[in-house]
Amino acid sequence: MADSTILQPEGLEQRYERYKEKIKHFTIMNDIFMRNVLKEISCTEYILQVIMNKKELKVIDQTLQKDYKNLQGRSAILDCVAKDAENNFFNVEIQGENDGASPKRARYHSGLLDMNLLNPGDSFDSLPETYVIFITKNDVLGYNLPINHIRRRSNETGEIFEDSQHILYVNSKKQDDTELGRLMHDLHCEEADKMYSNVLSARVQQLKETEEGVKTMCQELEEIYNEGEQSGFLRGEQSGVQKGELKKARETTLALLEMGMSTEQIAKAVNLSIETIQNWISEASF
Secondary structure (H helix, E strand, O other): OHHHHHHOOOHHHHHHHHHHHHHHOOOOOOHHHHHHHOOOHHHHHHHHHHHOOOOOOOEEEEEEEEEEEOOOOOEEEEEEEEEEOOOOEEEEEEEOOHHHHOHHHHHHHHHHHHHHHOOOOOOHHHOOOEEEEEEEOOOOOOOOOOEEEEOOEOOOOOOEOOOOEEEEEEEOOOOOOOHHHHHHHHHOOOOHHHOOOHHHHHHHHHHHHOHHHHHHHHHHHHHHHHHHHHOOOOOOOOOOOOHHHHHHHHHHHHHHHHOOOOHHHHHHHHOOOHHHHHHHHHHOOO
């Protein structure tokens, strides 16, 4: 009976009401909301201008939530890959979990960018400057700094190894009275009128306070809900979740939580224990 209450025809209207309440509390640190904010390219541009400390930076193209593959066919969905007017490429990732921003994950993202930016027959020298930027909920590296810029160096000379790869960790806990600190404040802010940036504020206001924006967000949340249903998670059709599927199950769990489902409903939907669901929820940020 529990499943039928979730999937009954009149549930759509009820879900939309739950979505609207959850949308009010979304911040840009939320993956679903972030990708909708960044659909407005000026928001991506502003974030990069602040992080790179480069007011003149101009984003001319970007892709959101694209599946990038390596030579073995393994892939990763990168949140945002932007290109500026100087042919530099930036992979911007919002990470609420420490393991999602590990050094080796940063290395993997850098490699994926290179493999997808070099065309057959191109010289290696034509590889562009790339920046993998992790904006993290916690101080992942533990240095208590607002930003860490990682480059390879020679152990013997201390000189930078000029491979044109950059990895940046931005600690969103540092919300001091600097331009970067104010940006971190804005990324955690639920209300548009309390944000410092006019660019971000206008976009957040559009998505949260206009009929068209709220409709767009509700439709996206409903798509996530339906994807979960079709995959069998909501119907409990799987007898267990294989190791390789845990990441998908976790993403589905957090998405369903945002839609207003209880811990018990989510546990039944993804066919995992309530304790596992509670642990995932306690680690997450909404």
